[in-house]
Amino acid sequence: MKPNVIVALLVGLVLGFVGGRVTTGPSTKSEVAKAAPNSPAAPAPGGRRPVDPTVFKVPIENSPTHGSADALVTVVEFSDYECPFCSRANVTIEKLQEQYGKKLRVVMKQNPLSFHPRAKPAAIAAMAAGEQGKYWEYHAKLFANQKKLDDVSLEQYAKELGLNLDKWKAELGNPKFQDIITRDQALAGQLGASGTPAFFINGRFLSGAQPIANFQALIDEELVKAENLVKGGVPASQVYAKIIEKGSERAAPKAQPQQPAATVRKVEIPSDSPSFGPANAKVTIVEWSDFECPFCSRVGPTLSKIKESYAKDVRVVFRHQPLPFHPNAKLAAEASHAAHEQGKFWEYHDKLFANQKAMDRASLEKYAQELGLNVAKFKAALDSGKFKAKVEADMAAGNAVGANGTP
Structure with a gap:
C-alpha cells in the first residue's frame, strides 16, 4: 500500500x-459556504421549509430580553454582530415585534464566531451598555453599522446613546461578559445551533435568516398552543416554562453525510x-x-x-x-x-x-x-x-x- x-x-x-x-x-468550508445554513431547503407544502416539531429546553437565564414576561411566544436568538445574515434577520425580528406586539418576547444569546474578529468586542460592548439599561439601543446601533465595529466606533455609539462613558469603559473588562459568551456558545453547541443566526421559537429550532413568512407560520402555530395553555389555567407568565419543561436538552446526533x-x-x-x-x-x-x-x-x-x-x-x-x-x-x-x-x-x-x-x-x-x-x-x-x-x-x-x- x-x-x-x-x-x-x-x-x-x-x-x-x-x-x-x-x-x-456555518463557514467551515469557505467564504462562499458561509451562506449554506441560510440556503433554502426543499420547501414544504405552502412554500415554506418544514420545521422540526422537537421542543428544546432553551433557558433564558440572565440574557438581554425585549418584551413582556406575559408574552405567549418567546424567540431565543443566537447571533453575531459581524454576521451579515444576522443583520438581515434582525430586520425580520423587528418587523415581527411590530406585528405581534405584547405576544412576542425576544431573548438574545451571544455567539460571536471565531472568523469575525470584531464580533466578540461588539457583544461585550453591547452587554456593557446593558448595565446602563441600553442593551437593545446599542444592539440596534451595531447592526446598523456592521462595517464599523472597531474600538473607536464602539465608543462613539456609547456616546451617541448618552451612556456614562467611564462606567461603560470600566465594564468592558468585566469577566462576567466573557463568562456569558462562553455559556451561550456552549448552549448553542449543545442544541445543534453552531451557525448564526439561529432561533428557538417556544423551543422549536429555526435556522438562518429565513423569509419572514417562515417565522410567522411558526409563531402562529405556537400562539395557538400557548393560548390553549392559558385557557387551561396556565398563567401567561408561565407559558414558556411550561412548554419547555419537558423539552430536549441536547440535539440528536446527525447522521454522517456521504463524504464528497x-x-x-x-x-x-x-x-x-x-x-x-x-x-x-x-x-x-x-x-x-x-x-x-x-x-x-x-x-x-x-x-x-x-x-x-x-x-x-x-x-x-x-x-x-x-x-x-x-x-x-x-x-x-x-x-x-x-x-x-x-x-x-x-x-x-x-x-x-x-x-x-x-x-x-x-x-x-x-x-x-x-x-x-x-x-x-x-x-x-x-x-x-x-x-x-x-x-x-x-x-x-x-x-x-x-x-x-x-x-
Whole structure:
C-alpha cells in the first residue's frame, strides 16, 4: 500500500475519533459556504421549509430580553454582530415585534464566531451598555453599522446613546461578559445551533435568516398552543416554562453525510511553523490545533504513530487555531512558540496536552523551567507579545481554508 494511501486512512481514523470536534459557525468550508445554513431547503407544502416539531429546553437565564414576561411566544436568538445574515434577520425580528406586539418576547444569546474578529468586542460592548439599561439601543446601533465595529466606533455609539462613558469603559473588562459568551456558545453547541443566526421559537429550532413568512407560520402555530395553555389555567407568565419543561436538552446526533470527493486546497507552510518529518516528504499533513481543546489532545498518539511508521515519507506541520471560548489557549500557543524559539516546541507541545487543566501564566512558566529552557528569555517573549502575530496569522490562514474548528 502506498504511503499516501496509508496516511489518508490514518487521518480518516483521526477524524472519526474526534468526530465531536468543535465548530464555530456555518463557514467551515469557505467564504462562499458561509451562506449554506441560510440556503433554502426543499420547501414544504405552502412554500415554506418544514420545521422540526422537537421542543428544546432553551433557558433564558440572565440574557438581554425585549418584551413582556406575559408574552405567549418567546424567540431565543443566537447571533453575531459581524454576521451579515444576522443583520438581515434582525430586520425580520423587528418587523415581527411590530406585528405581534405584547405576544412576542425576544431573548438574545451571544455567539460571536471565531472568523469575525470584531464580533466578540461588539457583544461585550453591547452587554456593557446593558448595565446602563441600553442593551437593545446599542444592539440596534451595531447592526446598523456592521462595517464599523472597531474600538473607536464602539465608543462613539456609547456616546451617541448618552451612556456614562467611564462606567461603560470600566465594564468592558468585566469577566462576567466573557463568562456569558462562553455559556451561550456552549448552549448553542449543545442544541445543534453552531451557525448564526439561529432561533428557538417556544423551543422549536429555526435556522438562518429565513423569509419572514417562515417565522410567522411558526409563531402562529405556537400562539395557538400557548393560548390553549392559558385557557387551561396556565398563567401567561408561565407559558414558556411550561412548554419547555419537558423539552430536549441536547440535539440528536446527525447522521454522517456521504463524504464528497476530496478537495485539494492550497495550504501555505510558513518557514517558522513547527514540524517533524523531511521537507521532501511524499505526504504533508498540516494540523490546526488548540492546546485547550480536549479533542486535540486525543490526536497526539495518532500523530506519534505516524511519526514512528512513516518517518521518511510523512511531514507534519503544526499551526494554531485557539478557539475564542478557550481562555488560556491563545497564550499557550504563544508560549509554545517561545519554546520553539529555543528548540523545544514538541516537548512543550506534549507538556501542554498532558496538563490541559493548568495553562495559566504561572503553569506555562513552570513547564518552561521543567524543560530546561532559558526562562528569562521565555518570559520576555510572552511579556512582549513576540509571537502574538504568528498565532493570529495561523488563525487567519486556518479560517481561509475552512479550518475553523479543531483539530
